[in-house]
Amino acid sequence: MVVLEASGIRKAFPGVVAVDDVSVSFELGRIHGIVGENGAGKSTLVKILDGVLRPDRGTVRIEEEDAFAHPRIFANVSYVPQELDLFRNMTLAENLFMPFRKAGFKDVLIRQSRLYAEAARWLELFQIDVPPSRLAKDISVSNQQLLQIARATANRLCKVLILDEPTTSLTTKSISRLFDVIRQLKNEGRSIIFISHKLDEIFDLCDEVTVLRNGMKVAYAEMQDVDRPTLIRQISGRDIDEKFTFRPRAQAAQDVALEVEGLTGRGFSDVSFTLRRGEILGFAGLVGAGRSEIMQTIFGYLPAKRGQVRLDGRPLRLGDTHHSIHAGLVYLPEERRAQGILPLLSVRHNISISALPQITTRGMISAGREEVLTQRIAQAFDIRTASLERPIMFLSGGNQQKTIIGRAMASSPKVLILDEPTKGIDVGSKTDLYALMRNLVEGGEVGIIFISSDLDELLRCANRVVAVYNGRIVGEFLTEASSKNEVFRAMIGEKTNGRNGPLQ
Amino acid sequence: MRAAPEPVGPPAKAAVKEGAARPSAVARVVTRVRQARTGGVLIAFLLIIAIASVASPYFLSAFNMQSVIRSLAFLGIVAMGQACLLILGELDLSVGAIAGLSGVLGGILMVWFGVDPFLSFVLGLVFGAIFGLVNGLLVTFLELNALVVTVGMAGVYLGINLVISEGKAIVDIPPQIYFLGQGIVLGIPMPFVIMLLVLLVVVFVTMYTPFGRYMYAIGNSREAAQILGIPVNLVRMLTFMGVGLLSALAGMVMVARLGTSQPSIGETWVLDSIAASVIGGVALTGGVGSPAGALLGAAIIGVVQNIIVLVGVSPYLQTAVSGMIVVAAISLDAISRKIAKARQ
Numbered sequence: 001m002v003v004l005e006a007s008g009i010r011k012a013f014p015g016v017v018a019v020d021d022v023s024v025s026f027e028l029g030r031i032h033g034i035v036g037e038n039g040a041g042k043s044t045l046v047k048i049l050d051g052v053l054r055p056d057r058g059t060v061r062i063e064e065e066d067a068f069a070h071p072r073i074f075a076n077v078s079y080v081p082q083e084l085d086l087f088r089n090m091t092l093a094e095n096l097f098m099p100f101r102k103a104g105f106k107d108v109l110i111r112q113s114r115l116y117a118e119a120a121r122w123l124e125l126f127q128i129d130v131p132p133s134r135l136a137k138d139i140s141v142s143n144q145q146l147l148q149i150a151r152a153t154a155n156r157l158c159k160v161l162i163l164d165e166p167t168t169s170l171t172t173k174s175i176s177r178l179f180d181v182i183r184q185l186k187n188e189g190r191s192i193i194f195i196s197h198k199l200d201e202i203f204d205l206c207d208e209v210t211v212l213r214n215g216m217k218v219a220y221a222e223m224q225d226v227d228r229p230t231l232i233r234q235i236s237g238r239d240i241d242e243k244f245t246f247r248p249r250a251q252a253a254q255d256v257a258l259e260v261e262g263l264t265g266r267g268f269s270d271v272s273f274t275l276r277r278g279e280i281l282g283f284a285g286l287v288g289a290g291r292s293e294i295m296q297t298i299f300g301y302l303p304a305k306r307g308q309v310r311l312d313g314r315p316l317r318l319g320d321t322h323h324s325i326h327a328g329l330v331y332l333p334e335e336r337r338a339q340g341i342l343p344l345l346s347v348r349h350n351i352s353i354s355a356l357p358q359i360t361t362r363g364m365i366s367a368g369r370e371e372v373l374t375q376r377i378a379q380a381f382d383i384r385t386a387s388l389e390r391p392i393m394f395l396s397g398g399n400q401q402k403t404i405i406g407r408a409m410a411s412s413p414k415v416l417i418l419d420e421p422t423k424g425i426d427v428g429s430k431t432d433l434y435a436l437m438r439n440l441v442e443g444g445e446v447g448i449i450f451i452s453s454d455l456d457e458l459l460r461c462a463n464r465v466v467a468v469y470n471g472r473i474v475g476e477f478l479t480e481a482s483s484k485n486e487v488f489r490a491m492i493g494e495k496t497n498g499r500n501g502p503l504q
Numbered sequence: 505m506r507a508a509p510e511p512v513g514p515p516a517k518a519a520v521k522e523g524a525a526r527p528s529a530v531a532r533v534v535t536r537v538r539q540a541r542t543g544g545v546l547i548a549f550l551l552i553i554a555i556a557s558v559a560s561p562y563f564l565s566a567f568n569m570q571s572v573i574r575s576l577a578f579l580g581i582v583a584m585g586q587a588c589l590l591i592l593g594e595l596d597l598s599v600g601a602i603a604g605l606s607g608v609l610g611g612i613l614m615v616w617f618g619v620d621p622f623l624s625f626v627l628g629l630v631f632g633a634i635f636g637l638v639n640g641l642l643v644t645f646l647e648l649n650a651l652v653v654t655v656g657m658a659g660v661y662l663g664i665n666l667v668i669s670e671g672k673a674i675v676d677i678p679p680q681i682y683f684l685g686q687g688i689v690l691g692i693p694m695p696f697v698i699m700l701l702v703l704l705v706v707v708f709v710t711m712y713t714p715f716g717r718y719m720y721a722i723g724n725s726r727e728a729a730q731i732l733g734i735p736v737n738l739v740r741m742l743t744f745m746g747v748g749l750l751s752a753l754a755g756m757v758m759v760a761r762l763g764t765s766q767p768s769i770g771e772t773w774v775l776d777s778i779a780a781s782v783i784g785g786v787a788l789t790g791g792v793g794s795p796a797g798a799l800l801g802a803a804i805i806g807v808v809q810n811i812i813v814l815v816g817v818s819p820y821l822q823t824a825v826s827g828m829i830v831v832a833a834i835s836l837d838a839i840s841r842k843i844a845k846a847r848q
Contacts, residue, residue: 299731301730301731321730321731321732321733322733322734322735323733324733325732325733326733331731333727333728333731335727338725338727338728339725339727339728339731340728340731341725341728342720342721342724342725342728342729342791343724343725343791344724344787344791344792345720345721345724345791349717349720352717353717353718353721353732353734354732354733356714356717357714360713360714363713364708364712364713365712365713365714365717
């Protein structure tokens with residue numbers, strides 16, 4: 001039964017038509033996937049379905065009623081954003097039922113015991129094994145994610161649940177737990193809209209799928225009628241061969257650029273490996289295995305307990321990011337929004353910030369040389385923006401990523417560490433990024449460490465892959481000669497015949 | 505801002521896309537003004553000037569103008585410093601107390617110990633820089649919150665001030681330094697000249713040096729700045745120190761102007777400097793705005809206070825009016841941002 005129906009939706013912003021004549025309907029008891037590149041119009045559409053944005057044209061009907069004429073019925077639709085937005089210093093129970101009135105607590109005074117009893121039921125349903133009196137900030141990230149969905153569902157009216165990339169920061173185990181819960185909600189007869197860049201999840205979970213491209217609906221299919229290559233072609237509008245590899249030529253690899261020996265720090269111990277100039281070294285592992293911690297320690301952002309890092313044969317002073325950058329070691333963090341971009345500054349200033357010494361004469365930044373430098377980087381890295389003066393926060397995720405990689409390369413580093421650079425980036429931009437990494441490395445000046453939770457992408461891009469499990473390096477594989485299965489077993493902690501220690 | 509003699513949008517954009525041509529100097533100034541969010545303030549300022557000159561015939565008289573810009577100078581100097589800290593994502597609530605204490609210490613050196621007045625003037629500035637540095641060290645090394653630290657330190661500085669001076673003014677300041685506060689060069693009061701010099705230095709540092717860029721970067725995201733290898737704590741510390749120095753400068757010039765060291769110097773500068781920054785487009789959350797904008801903000805506050813006196817409104821109403829300007833300015837800013845967001 002159709003519960004939510006949008007027809008002929010159009011929404012334009014100055015200079016861009018975000019959603020153009022899209023009609024789509026959602027049924028109770030089904031999971032409907034929405035896929036598309038960054039900027040395809042997914043979030044605009046979803047905001048219209050949720051009643052946050054008003055369309056220029058078209059109608060949204062909820063249970064046959066014109067929703068924008070009776071905005072109250074938007075209460076039937078709950079949107080769960082990608083970013084966590086819990087009340088961190090309040091209890092799980094309070095998080096679940098805020099606002100209390102809407103959740104059925106109509107008394108002037110809230111009785112704590114009743115609140116907890118009610119909350120316990122919901123927590124159990126969502127397999128969150130934590131007492132309801134705990135503070136939201138004190139539970140694990142995956143539990144927080146589940147709590148966020150539970151909160152949306154606890155609203156009694158909620159018939160349509162919109163999940164926007166709910167799995168980006170979850171471990172494999174918690175993803176399957178989340179999917180169990182989603183399926184259960186579906187069986188209860190709710191309608192679920194699921195947005196994700198991960199096609200595996202779409203195929204695993206959804207009953208039907210709608211593809212958006214450039215604001216238009218380009219395809220709709222029952223899941224059993226569509227295969228992966230077709231879906232990818234619909235999403236990106238071009239043929240992308242997922243088997244195609246981007247490994248740098250082996251002969252590009254030269255002398256050792258980075259040597260890590262017996263490094264021990266917060267959450268990992270006794271890590272040793274080497275990286276050559278001209279190669280891409282992949283780091284595989286589950287979320288929480290300690291990959292980011294290892295890299296941030298090498299880079300000097302986190303303190304090291306023991307061990308040594310040598311860059312070009314010279315020992316690196318640990319715990320000092322300023323020194324690392326000057327020595328030629330650059331780290332691009334996974335949390336692009338919080339730790340990567342300088343959101344309010346222009347694209348130009350975001351690029352030049354790490355190359356200021358090069359363009360400064362007698363203490364003064366030369367506007368001319370800054371212009372030349374930023375133009376060169378913007379072109380070389382294909383940064384698409386109306387103007388370099390635009391604040392970077394308005395660029396798409398893919399373009400932000402290209403900007404900060406361009407920024408990193410502007411200081412001519414010897415070693416570049418990319419921590420989950422493809423997170424939240426669509427298929428087409430990912431492929432661009434792979435090619436970009438290969439080209440950088442084949443230039444022969446730089447070695448890249450590439451961290452990713454997507455094993456396929458590591459095997460396609462890296463020359464070697466190191467598997468990390470529980471804070472230790474448990475194996476190292478030449479990607480040409482290794483199967484996915486082999487690496488996967490190492491990264492989930494099973495014994496393998498993957499060689500331990502660095503290959504020479 | 506819209507009326508600037510610059511060809512509308514497309515040509516400038518095209519230049520950027522083609523890559524070869526550099527935007528014209530005018531275009532760059534326009535972008536700078538736009539980025540610094542000072543355009544709206546400039547219009548508001550001109551509007552207030554227009555209203556003021558209609559409301560009172562005395563407003564534009566040479567004498568009144570001199571007095572307006574002389575009193576503007578003090579708040580202007582402090583506000584530019586405060587703006588630097590706000591851009592960095594910090595703030596200093598002890599600027600007034602630092603000005604007062606430095607003024608008293610400088611005065612004591614001259615009067616009680618007979619130190620050369622100019623040397624004492626400079627030593628007063630050094631004291632200010634040290635007080636600022638203490639704030640900075642507490643904020644960076646102990647990772648304390650700037651608001652709490654500087655409220656606390658304001659109490660400490662004011663307390664020391666009152667203990668030493670016993671709450672009384674230090675009189676008989678040597679007349680050699682009076683010209684720094686009372687002198688007039690080419691019709692322009694000396695404090696205003698000093699403020700213009702400060703403006704030059706601060707604008708140069710914030711816009712044309714790596715140090716300035718680092719300030720904006722840290723204000724945008726301290727974590728990102730750390731990961732970019734920017735010496736975050738050094739920049740924060742030095743900025744606190746600079747702000748201490750500027751506060752002391754305002755305090756010392758005030759001593760030269762009054763001919764006495766009043767322990768109460770700087771009392772109103774704390775909130776007014778923050779208000780001026782906010783009016784001038786500096787975000788309380790850091791990362792945007794410019795010290796020049798803060799100076800404009802200070803000018804708006806100064807002109808409004810002046811016109812209240814000129815048209816004979818009760819002085820009791822002045823405080824309320826100053827408060828209203830702040831609220832009106834930030835409301836306008838919020839409204840314009842809402843409009844910009846809706847357009848995005």
